[in-house]
Amino acid sequence: MQVPKAVRVVEVGPRDGLQNEAKTVPMATKVTLIERLADAGLKTIEAGSFVSPKWVPQMADTAAVMQALKRRAGVAYQVLVPNLKGFEAARAAKADEVAIFAAASETFSRRNINCSIAESIDRFLPVMDAAKAAGVRVRGYISCVVDCPYEGAVAPAAVADVAARLLTLGCYEISLGDTIGSGTPARVVAMIDAVAHRVPREKLAIHCHDTYGQALANILAALENGVATVDSSVAGLGGCPYAPGAAGNIASEDVVYMLDGLRIEHGIDLAKLAAAGRFISDALGREPASKCAKALATKAA
Ligand code: HMG
Ligand code: MG
Numbered sequence: 001m002q003v004p005k006a007v008r009v010v011e012v013g014p015r016d017g018l019q020n021e022a023k024t025v026p027m028a029t030k031v032t033l034i035e036r037l038a039d040a041g042l043k044t045i046e047a048g049s050f051v052s053p054k055w056v057p058q059m060a061d062t063a064a065v066m067q068a069l070k071r072r073a074g075v076a077y078q079v080l081v082p083n084l085k086g087f088e089a090a091r092a093a094k095a096d097e098v099a100i101f102a103a104a105s106e107t108f109s110r111r112n113i114n115c116s117i118a119e120s121i122d123r124f125l126p127v128m129d130a131a132k133a134a135g136v137r138v139r140g141y142i143s144c145v146v147d148c149p150y151e152g153a154v155a156p157a158a159v160a161d162v163a164a165r166l167l168t169l170g171c172y173e174i175s176l177g178d179t180i181g182s183g184t185p186a187r188v189v190a191m192i193d194a195v196a197h198r199v200p201r202e203k204l205a206i207h208c209h210d211t212y213g214q215a216l217a218n219i220l221a222a223l224e225n226g227v228a229t230v231d232s233s234v235a236g237l238g239g240c241p242y243a244p245g246a247a248g249n250i251a252s253e254d255v256v257y258m259l260d261g262l263r264i265e266h267g268i269d270l271a272k273l274a275a276a277g278r279f280i281s282d283a284l285g286r287e288p289a290s291k292c293a294k295a296l297a298t299k300a301a
Helices: 013-020 027-039 062-068 084-092 106-113 117-134 156-169 185-196 215-223 252-261 270-284 291-300
Strands: 008-011 044-049 076-080 097-103 137-143 173-178 204-208 229-232
Touching: 008 252, 013 027, 013 044, 027 044, 027 062, 027 270, 044 062, 062 076, 062 084, 076 084, 076 137, 084 097, 084 117, 097 106, 097 117, 097 156, 106 117, 106 137, 117 137, 117 156, 137 156, 156 173, 156 185, 173 185, 173 229, 185 204, 185 215, 204 215, 215 229, 215 252, 229 252, 252 270, 252 291, 270 291
Parallel strands: 008 044, 008 229, 044 076, 076 097, 097 137, 137 173, 173 204, 204 229
Antiparallel strands: none
16 A cells, blocks of 8 residues: 555644653643644644543643643644533533544553443543534544554454444544554554454544554554545654553654655744654753664754
C-alpha cells in the first residue's frame, strides 16, 4: 500500500506528556505551550483531561487551562474524559472534542480506570448520549494494543473487539495506543489488519510511545497500511502514570521531519514546533527527547 498524501497529526503532549511529569508545570506554562502548538499549525491539540485529580494530579488544572487559552479558529481543543462527570466538566470548559479511553487488556483497564473493559463501555454510554445531544465529537482510545505491562502480549482480536465496540458507541476515530512502546512493525501491522476487519482504516489513528525506539518505524508501517492520523507529543514528552517505565510518545518534531521526507502534507511549521518543544523542555529543565529537535538546534548553533 502507498503512504497517504496528507496526514493529520494529533498533538497529545499537553495531556499525555504533562500527565506524567513529576515536576508540576504551572498553568500559564501549559497555556503558552498550547498556544505555541496552535501557532505552529497543529489543528487538533489534546489540552488536558478531566479525570480524578487523586489519580492524575498533574491534570487538575485543566479547567483553568481551557479558560485561559486564547483559542485559534480552526483548531480543535480536545480533552480526555473517563465518565459523565468528566464530560460535564469538558462541556463547562467548552472543549471542542472529547476522548474516551478504554484498554484491550483487563488488568490495564482496572489499573487505569478502576473497572473492567465491559464496565468502561457501560460508563461511556451516557457520555456518548450527552455528547451526541451537545453535538460534540468523541474520539476513542484503546491502550495496550500490542502488549500490556501487566499481562504481556495482547491478541489483535481483543483489540479489534474493543475497537468495534467504540465504533458502535459512535466514536468518529479510534486511536490505537502502543502504551508501553514495545511494538515492532510486523506486530503493529498484524494488529491494524485485525482491527481493519471491524473498523475502516480511515477511522484509525496510531498512538506510539517510544520506549524501545520503535515508534517511528511503527508509524511508517501504519501509514503504509492505510492509517492517516498520527498522535505525537512535542519534545517526546511524557508517558502513562499507570504504565510503569513507559517512555513518552514519539516526538511530534520527529514525525513531522519524517512526513516532510515522504512529501506528505501536514500543515505544521517544523521550526515553530521545535521552538515550542524547546520552550516546554526548558520549563521542565531538560533536553527535548526529539532527536530531530536536537539536530536542528545543533545545525543552527
Ligand atoms: P474511581 O475511584 O473508581 O471513581 O476512579 P469513582 O467514581 O468512585 O470516584 C472517585 C472519586 O473521583 C470521587 O471523588 C469522584 O467525584 C472523583 P471523592 O468523592 O473521592 O472526592 N471523580 C472525578 N473527579 C474529576 N473528574 C472526573 C471524576 N470521576 C470521578 N471525571 C476514575 C475512576 C475513572 C475516575 C479514575 O480511575 C481516573 O480518574 N482515572 C484516570 C486515569 C488516567 O487519566 N490515566 C491516564 C490517561 S490514559 C492514557 O494515558 C493512555 C492513552 O494515552 C493511550 C495509550 O497511550 O495507551 C490515552
Ligand atoms: Mg498515551
